[in-house]
Amino acid sequence: MKIQAQVSMVFHLDKCIGCHTCSVACKNIWTDREGAEYMWWNNVETKPGTGYPTQWEDQEQYKGGWEKKSGKLNLKMNGRLGALGNIFFNPRLPSMDDYYEPWTYEYNTLTNAPEGDDQPTARPISMVTGEPIDIQAGPNWDDDLSGSEVYAANDPNLEGMSDEDRRMMFEIERLVFFYLPRICNHCLNAGCAAACPSGAIYKRGEDGIVLVNQDKCRGWRMCVTGCPYKKVYYNWSTGKSEKCILCYPRLETGQAPACFHSCVGRIRYLGVLLYDADRIDEAVAVEDADLVEAQRAIIQDPFDPAVIAAAKANGVPDAMIDAAQKSPVYKFVKEWGLALPLHPEFRTLPMLFYVPPMLPIQALVTEHGVGQAHDESGAAPFFAALEQARLPLRYMARLFSAGNEDEVAAVYRKLIAVRVYRRAQNTTGALDDEARAALDGAGLTAEVAQAIFELTAKPTFDKRFVVPPLAREVNIESMVDPFTHKTEAGFGFRRDAKRGG
């Protein structure tokens, strides 16, 4: 048992309002500069939809992530030729068409236009060419669309769905969409890192953050292809790749990453998971249907004395173990089994987990107009039953459980049961038969349902984000006396002054 600590994440999609505040928080701080204009380390997608870059989930096109062939795991990009064979030519990179051509406007015209016979206007111009641009794409082009033959219908997750399912999804009265915010998953089996010929991509030992070393990166861009989530971006100005850094300068000072901090839907949770690194090989080698369970299995109980001992033996600090015990992520992922990885079939072991969105009750067209779906007894239930889901479970299973519908259904039963239980508490003040049945059906006790409710509905900042101490004084000490650092930091004298030349 090799116990490692990872700062991990949960996004509760039922709470996501698709506002993109997270995206802007990130952009303001990290990617608002030349060469990085098109980088959205954090973006939010409307699902069903094509995402950013467009149709990123289609690995037949992009060849990201891993594939299991005759029992062996290989990067999909290395399918036909070896990694070295591809080093000078990587045909699987997204092009500017798959991203977009960044633009701005001739704002100055409004103030500077000479008097004419008509009103001036600020035309859009390309940030690449400086010429007027006909805008055809953007980083969030199909925002809030759904129900569009052009965009939602091209969602790769619809591949293989029946015509009936598709028809259901696009009828106006059954229309639906939800949001999928995405950042780097800081995977345990990261495709980007495995693909890097320069060894520039690494996982930080203390917290598992995956970084591209900007000194070592040589701009091969294999990481862009290797990452099935398309969360590494090539900076055309510096010639190096960049990606989400999980705001380590903020984490190191005890603050949640900017996109977590700014999440106004309060959907995000951050905390430490302890996992058994020795079992990674095993976890990525199982059949698709078992991937979720296998990943859950390598996440370890931070209260288990054996795990604690193994963690200590592997140099995990006490403070990290303490943080793991308080981790909201552990509760959602392991204890309650409510949060699932995105596309586990990419086999990168993503460490960002999603609670799937609740699904509105289906509306039906009746002889009298639009009405409500009824259950078998003819009664319309107060809350939507799982069977009345707007979106087929198949669709959710393609996103969050490599097609295993039982995994997704189990989550929904719990989410619904918590609401039925709370309604009973609020209206009758008692655990009535309906609530009891819902809890039993979901395999929840009233206590666990209450705990899920508390952490979902009322968490304070401190409950959502349990940032572990990252022992900066210890890290710095290995290079320079922290006292010296205190006195010198910021002067820029850390590197030797060069004379002459």
Added chain:
Amino acid sequence: MGWVRELVSPQSRQWEELYRNRWQHDKVVRSTHGVNCTGGCSWNVYVKDGIVTWEMQATDYPLLDAELPPYEPRGCQRGISFSWYLYSPIRVKYPYARGALLDLWRAAKAEHGDPVAAWASIVGDPDRRRRYQQARGKGGFRRFSWDEALEIIAASTLHTIKQHGPDRVIGFSPIPAMSMLSYAGGSRFLQLLGGVVMSFYDWYCDLPPASPEVWGEQTDVAESADWYNSKYIVAMGSNVAMTRTPDAHFLSEARCDGSKLVVFSPDFSQVAKHADWWVPVNAGQDGAFWMAANHVILKEFHADRPTPYFIDYVKRYTDSPFLVVLDQDGEAYTPGRMLRASQIAAFADAEHADAKFLVWDETARALKMPQGTLGFRWQKVKGQWNLDLKDGADGASIDPALTLLDDHDEVAPVTFREFAFDRDVTRGVPARRVETQDGPALVVTIYDLLMAQFGVGRGLAGDYPQSYDDEDAPYTPAWQERFTDIDRATVIQFAREWATTAEQTEGQCSIIIGAGINHWYHNNLLYRAAIAGLMLTGCVGRNGGGLNHYVGQEKLAPMAAWLPVAMALDWAKPPRLQNSPSFHYVHSDQWRYEGDFTDLQPGSAPGHPLAQGHTMDMQRRAVRLGWLPFFPQFDRSSLDVVRDAEAAGARTPDAVKAWIVEQLQSGDLRFAVDDPDAPQNWPRVWFIWRGNALMSSAKGHEYFLKHYLGTHTNTIADDVSGGEPGPEGKLDLVVDINFRMDTSALYSDIVLPTATWYEKNDLNSTDLHSYIHPLAEVVPPCWESRSDWDIFKAFARAISDMAPGVFAGPVRDVVAVPLQHDTPAELAQPAIKDWAAGECDPVPGKTMPNFVVVERDYAALYDRFVALGPGIRQDGLSVHGINWGVADLYDDLAQRRPASTRNGTRYPSLADAKDAADAILYLAPETNGESAYRAFKVEEEKVGLPLADLAEGTRGVRIAFDDLTRQPRRVLTSPAWTGIVNDGRAYSAYCLNVERLVPWRTLTGRQHFYLDHEGYIAFGEHLPTYKPKIDPAAHGDLIKTQADEGAIMLNYLTPHGKWQIHTTYSDNLRMRTLSRGIEPFWMNPDDAAQVGIADNDWVEVYNDHGVVVTRAIVTARIPRGLCLIYHGTERTLSVPKSPRRGNRRAGGHNSLTRTRLKPSLMLGGYGQFTYAFNYWGPTGVNRDTFVLVRKLDGEPRW
């Protein structure tokens, strides 16, 4: 694990400093955004190297209650992109003037020397005036100095006052709550001048007229945390996830806690994504759904099984037990006026017996006169204005009968108008015979009228529906299907779930409602249908209940202390306050383009004399009778009027008043509204700040361009007024104060650079939460910008310096004031009588506006601006009809805080916006516990029940500006508002009324189902009812514009969008990048296919009013027959020319609208229907508009 390298050693990771260096910063300062979004979010703004680099939400809100989810973080995608503006190329950095005007000015100045004479020479010459007016909006800006700008502004203002009168100088700035001092700087300046401050809440169509109608309240709602207390939530016409971004989490959190969320929306909106139940009611037909839901609620939860909680509630807190006199109409009757004490011998001697209303006591079997009605509010004896169920004559307890079903003399056939099919239904209503002073009368309870109106038969005779399936009988579940397209079973199930939850939780069902309902012409009826559902189930005045109307950031928490500062009441009153809808309808000549209102607003019977004619005639009557204000007041300068009166021997204010009445009667003096297009009646100088008055809110934008500005317009509508064509270019000068070059700036004559929200100190509050926030000077005003407060202070100084050359000394002015809400003028006009028609005497303040003489001292303008005047010390603070003394607090301010000394007297200084903020905070009951305590003491006396205990525990609280910069502070419970926030309780409207029996400020003191006003009866809106949507032909958007092949007609909706707050942020590169790079046109795929439009195609959208050229978004999310352009389109960004309108630059979203005022909302002079600023009057509706859309011919031309 072999694939991924783990790196522990810090030495090998030294490069990580790169990103650490970026994160490092020098300073973090708390501020917020002043943008009318209702967010009022606390932000930390980061500064590095003296430059604002980014912002992050502050998360240190004090927790209300551990049982509620916390308020953190607050702040959305728009707010977090604000830092882009500070240094962006759209920032206004320097003063600019239109070159054509600047040339004329410099030449005139060289010729005349005197600046006032120079200005007169320009505007007095039609050719010169035309020269720069025609250049408006067409480029040619030139940078100039602040000194020159101030000289032009002072000269033009003084010239206008001298030549035409001070009420030809107008100012528009919206939503003071978003930055109170920035608003107050301009309004204070204008009021000291005698200028006109224009309303916004009604013009923006944020005001829900149903709120004054039902509650006598502008608006009061729950803070968003209280949604969490709700166990059944309806969101209708309000896209919470998109437009209440920082609050939306309370919805998903309430759902997790077992609440059900039902969304009524024609499109699958962002909030529908969160719904348990999405009910796609046809656009604008929510009223029909609610009428039918109320039918079910009344039948099942009132008639068949009287639910004790509901019955008790409506009896105590609504007008439903009050009696209405039936008017005979042939064989049948119609509901008439409420039975009042003056009509019954036993009560007729009571003071204000005309405004005391009667009920039938179930136990005593006699008429009773409950306390708390309007007459008790304004009578001499205090202490009877409360909702304790006691008779006001003898103090005995009363038990009002809701229904006379078991105790009637006869069942009277009563006719009710059904507007949907333009017919009457006659239904039996149990009635009692009473002997009035005028003879015998039949009376019924309002409750029984409701049962009849909603069609709940209870075994009575008449045209009652047989069952829920009766499609032809209003207002059954089956009846509503043809309007809503919603299955009857849905209505029935909804009504049962709603009422059952309300019964189980005692009123914890709520409605979140917004612009999607409030922007329809008949919005008040849509609202009242829904409000009836709340009242019938006891869901108002309860935490977790209520009508939560969120349209506009109207809630200015420290209102009572802010008002005197903002309106300069500390020096002179009354202020000149104008309802903007009337102003723009009249002055921008939009009235010229429409005929009579009868098709839009039918009356209760064909040909009813009060319910027909032209809206302009109703507007004139409203001014003449004192229902609404109007400026300019007279066809002569108000200064000249006083001078002439004095010359004619009027020595006292009363004599001046009498002289004016005489002159008006003889016709020698006329109201300006009677001839608004005569040059002497034009508005002349317009100051615009903190708003986009020429675009974002300008319903009928193209008419603004034509008649106000005199520049190019794309309207092709015909003037149908029959007279001379309307004048073009009424305004001499338009000054825009702005930090970004928006459409209003682009079309103004002078653009002045203002500080952004990160460059000034100010205050901010909202109704979505109960904290008060600062805006703070994170960095000093950039380039040559100044704060709004400092800009108006500079105007004041420039005018004071120039004034002695124009006015020899102080002058006297007279202000016309309409009958005011929350004053005894509410008693003035129980019946409509027109003095001009000889129906009554002209009595100022009773049958016509009041006229008040005021002194203006232009040389002292600056001194007064910067000093808090003695008016506050003398008069105390007032709000909603209560007044309390603050002389000691004023003296504290004068003695201990920064002061300005004038003639040996110390005045609290207002020289700096921060000082002004502190003065307000020190006086306001919401931030000074002592002030709250005193206000409650006064209210207690008036009401006669204990109230001051609510303020006892917080009497020592004093919140200062510096406290706010450290942490957001929660406001205190205050009688200025109706919620109770003690001990961490979430604010919910009207809890004070329900729990402490403080009356609503209405006729009965209760919530009104029935609107007892002669005009409301005439228009058939006395009971909750349904009026159909207005058809395109009646609305008249497409008279000259004919549909041709390739074009499709659609109903044009402008909801609030995701990437802008009104027009702010719509030009922000961040927001444009995350959307489509343009403000697109949303339409349904089948509609698009019909005219060959594909996603992202360029389209031309047009009607008689104007044209928009943009790109299409084609999605099944939008139902057929509708289209959207999200509200807040600028003409500044990416707007091509329009081939269909002569290849001229196309417009913005308001190029396609023209304002239509609902004439019944001009009625007034009585009870809750009396005027207050932003409280009463018609609103700027716009949802009933129709457009044509076609694919743009060829490539866009720029």
